Amino acid sequence: MSEPKSQLQGGAPAYGAPHSHEQQAPEEPARLGPLQRLGGTLFSPGETFEDVNRKPTFIVPIIIAMVVAVASTTFFEWRVKPDWDQIMRTQVKKRVEKSGQSLTPDQIETQVNVGKTIAKFIPLIAIVATPIVYVILAGIYALGMMFIQAKTTFKKILSVVAWTSAATGIVGAIVRVAVLMVRDPSELRTLDPSQFDSIAPTNVGAFLASDAAAALRALATSIDVFTLWSLILMSIGFAAIAGSKKITTSKAGTIVFGFWAIWVVVKVAWAALFG
Numbered sequence: 001m002s003e004p005k006s007q008l009q010g011g012a013p014a015y016g017a018p019h020s021h022e023q024q025a026p027e028e029p030a031r032l033g034p035l036q037r038l039g040g041t042l043f044s045p046g047e048t049f050e051d052v053n054r055k056p057t058f059i060v061p062i063i064i065a066m067v068v069a070v071a072s073t074t075f076f077e078w079r080v081k082p083d084w085d086q087i088m089r090t091q092v093k094k095r096v097e098k099s100g101q102s103l104t105p106d107q108i109e110t111q112v113n114v115g116k117t118i119a120k121f122i123p124l125i126a127i128v129a130t131p132i133v134y135v136i137l138a139g140i141y142a143l144g145m146m147f148i149q150a151k152t153t154f155k156k157i158l159s160v161v162a163w164t165s166a167a168t169g170i171v172g173a174i175v176r177v178a179v180l181m182v183r184d185p186s187e188l189r190t191l192d193p194s195q196f197d198s199i200a201p202t203n204v205g206a207f208l209a210s211d212a213a214a215a216l217r218a219l220a221t222s223i224d225v226f227t228l229w230s231l232i233l234m235s236i237g238f239a240a241i242a243g244s245k246k247i248t249t250s251k252a253g254t255i256v257f258g259f260w261a262i263w264v265v266v267k268v269a270w271a272a273l274f275g
Contacts, residue, residue, distance in 0.1 A: 030055035038064070041167040045233050049160060049240035056159035056241075061166035062131050068166070069126035072173045080185045087190055088115035137161050141238065144255035151243030160237035164230050172226045176200045197221040218271035222264045231256050 032040060032051045038061070040048030076082075092111045096103055103111075118125075138158035145152060179200040180188075188199065198206040198221060205221035212220075235253035242252065 028054040030057070034060045037061075037163055038167050038170075041163045041233060042171070045236045046240065048163070049237040052159050052163065052237065053156060053241045056153070056156040058134070058155070058159045058162040061159075061162035062134060065134075065162070065166040065169050066127050066130045068169050068173050069130055070123045072176065073123045073126055075177055076180065079180045080188045082119075082191070083189050084116045084119045085112065088112040088119075090190070091115065134158065134161050134165060140259055141234070141255065144259060145238060145242065145252075148242075148247055148251060148255060149244070150238070150241075150247055152238075152241045156241040157238070160234055160241060164233045164237060168226050168230045168233065172200075172202070175202060197224070202226055213272075215268050215272035218268045219264065222267060227260075231260055 030051055031054070032048060034057075037048055037051065037057075040051075089108070089112055092103075092108055092115075095101075096108075135158065138154060138161045141161065142154050142157050145157060176199055183199075191199075197203060198208070198217075200206065203221050203224035204219075205217050205223075208217055208220055232253070235249050235256045238252035238256065239247055239249040
């Protein structure tokens with residue numbers, strides 16, 4: 001007769017948890033409120049993620065991230081008033097030149113109009129995409145945590161991803177707003193959408209020439225202060241929820257930075273082929 005599968009708090013299966021007949025203790029209450037967790041993620045991540053381990057939550061940080069995304073895109077539209085018609089025409093022209101295709105004026109106009117329509121829905125896209133991206137990231141990291149035999153749950157992993165992304169996202173938004181306030185909006189009005197990451201000088205891509213190779217730009221924009229900060233915080237968080245003292249921050253970091261490195265390679269390769 002086979003042994004029953006081990007249960008985590010709340011009945012969720014653990015990654016790498018051993019079989020056991022013993023019932024685990026009920027989930028402890030959180031000691032930090034949402035605002036304390038938000039600030040603590042940035043300034044005292046060890047304590048904050050220990051609290052996440054006691055009581056994982058992700059709805060509040062996801063809502064915060066969605067609000068920040070909508071506010072950021074709305075502010076950009078108000079401050080810069082981007083010339084989407086010119087931006088889309090430039091994009092279409094680049095694609096045509098790269099592919100060697102020949103488009104009629106009507107075909108060009110159709111593609112431009114499609115791009116302008118999509119641009120109108122950027123805030124809505126940000127709302128829908130935010131939770132989807134977080135869940136996908138949490139799923140990828142869950143595989144990594146399973147690989148190093150962590151005894152945790154998907155809910156805890158998603159909680160670390162959500163709180164980290166929301167906290168660093170707020171700081172990043174503040175920096176971008178400050179930069180937009182001091183820069184001349186006319187400089188950004190016809191900016192290539194692929195170069196929006198370089199609005200604020202927080203990544204190497206901000207220091208490249210506008211005509212830099214797409215692959216080089218993809219690599220440079222990946223080396224970003226907020227990206228690296230998020231990766232470090234998630235490493236601390238995953239170590240805190242791993243359920244094993246053997247899984248240190250550095251060991252969790254190999255998973256976090258490893259997946260990031262793979263993503264950068266894919267991003268650069270894609271830019272080299274299609275950028």
